[in-house]
Amino acid sequence: MTFSELFALVDRQVAEGRYPGAVVAVRHAGTTTVHPTGTLAVGGADPVTVDTPFRVASVSKPFGGVLALSLAADGLLDLDADVARWLPELADPQVLAHPDAELTDVVPAQRPITVADLLHMTAGTGLRMDESPLAHAMWERQVSPGPLPPSASADEWLGRLAALPLSDQPGAGWRYHTGSDVLSVLLARVTGRSVADLLAERVTGPLGLTGTRFWDADRLPVQYAPGDDGLEVLDPADGVWSRPPAFESLGGGLLSTAGDVCAFLGAIADDALPGGVRAADVLRDGLTDGQRAAAQTFLGPGRTWATGNLELTLEVTDPWTTTGRFGWTGGTGTSAYCDPSLDLVAVLLTQRMMTGSHDGPEEFWQAAHDAVA
Incomplete structure (x- = not known):
């Protein structure tokens, strides 16, 4: 099984100027492949690499969910x-x-x-x-x-x-x-600990996720937002994420690499999370019928919000989804999901803000689905 068409799609989107650069990571049938393409900045010469850290925005949330469940598993936190x-x-x-x-x-x-x-x-x-x-x-x-x-x-x-x-x-x-x-x-x-220390001790360290942190002074790509005249700088390489934050936000403050995010979702899929955290708890539908109806206004039909702070598909409403698919998307242009029924984890990290619900990587997810379905 190869993902050549998926990688070619992202290469083409970079060449067309949708993204200055991107990294794709896919895991299927026990094999993980990471594909970097493009540059760290519009018009720049420095290439994106497999270990380029991206601002993953709301893809931070599942890391926070697993961290909280780790503390609960140790009896340090009562969810009720x-x-x-x-x-x-x-x-x-x-x-x-x-x-x-x-x-x-x-x-x-x-x-x-x-x-x-x-x-x-x-x-x-x-x-x-x-x-x-x-x-x-x-x-x-x-x-x-x-x-x-x-x-x-x-x-x-x-x-x-x-x-x-x-x-x-x-x-x-x-x-x-x-x-x-x-x-x-x-x-x-x-x-009584910093969120960064907790995350490293309980989640990223045990999983070997060396590229996931709250700041990086040396290797950041430029973050862009679409504007009237093309891509406009939202956060430069030496901007907000290049220094220790005032607030270590699990809502949207993490940097990570495509390989790290892929391995993290893979650990959930394999029920191999550290600290006694069970995948069943991470993926438990946390909502009542009324709450779920309210959530679907934002998430879309057929989806719910799981206790591990991520989206879970209950019913197939898009051709690239499967029942039990889980993951999430970040507004900075990041998207990461696992399809257990397809034995697929796929991650797309870019430097281009999404402008709305119809500006996401639907083509990417259709190509990923088609490669293994």
Whole structure:
């Protein structure tokens, strides 16, 4: 089995200028192949290599999910516990009377926010893509999800977020992203350790993932966003990710290589995660019917959000998907999924921001599926 057509597709997209450079990693039938193509910058001469670290954005989230489950497996974290035990800023939260209400039109939360709510994105806070007062307040206070990790310290960021009401009652809805960043703060406080140290000790170190970290001073590609005149620089090589972050964000702050992400998803598929973490727990559907219906507005039909902080396919709705497929995509132009029924793990890391739900790597996933189906 070869993936020559898949690699040729990405080579062609680089040649056409969609991506300055990209790295593909695929694992099938026990063999992993990594294919780099293009350059670190538009018009540059330095090539992308197999160990180029990319800003993986929301592909960070499953790493955070597995880290949390590792602590739970060791009895250091109770997923049903009130987060206020470690995050007193979130004790007795207030909730908007309705999602578009003024910030002062609030009611008490009917129950506490739990650790599981953070993993399941059901804490009542998260991405608002509307013109509501809360959406504007989150943006002004710099706690709204964006293409760059938070610039404030973890404690300052959480204080800003906690000063705002929740969008929904805890457990009543599903809102993307913010739970993962709150989880980052919680894990550090639970253990008294930095998130970077925890991740290296419990996940990346045992799995041999040497290219996964929160910053890299030497080897970063330029990150671009599509603009009216072509690709425009969003984060230069010596930008945000070239120095230690103020906030070690498991929502979107990691750098990783295609090989590392492929090996990480492969470890889930093989039920070979460290620290007693079981693949069944990572891939457990964490949502009720009502929560899942709310999530599908964002995820798309036939999909749910698993406890390991990743997307899980329940029903085939696109020709490149399979039931049980899991993984996730990052807004910086990264996408990584495993199809257990096809014995396939595939990863595409690029330096081009996606502009919306119809600007993803659908061609890539169709070609990957067709190569083994």
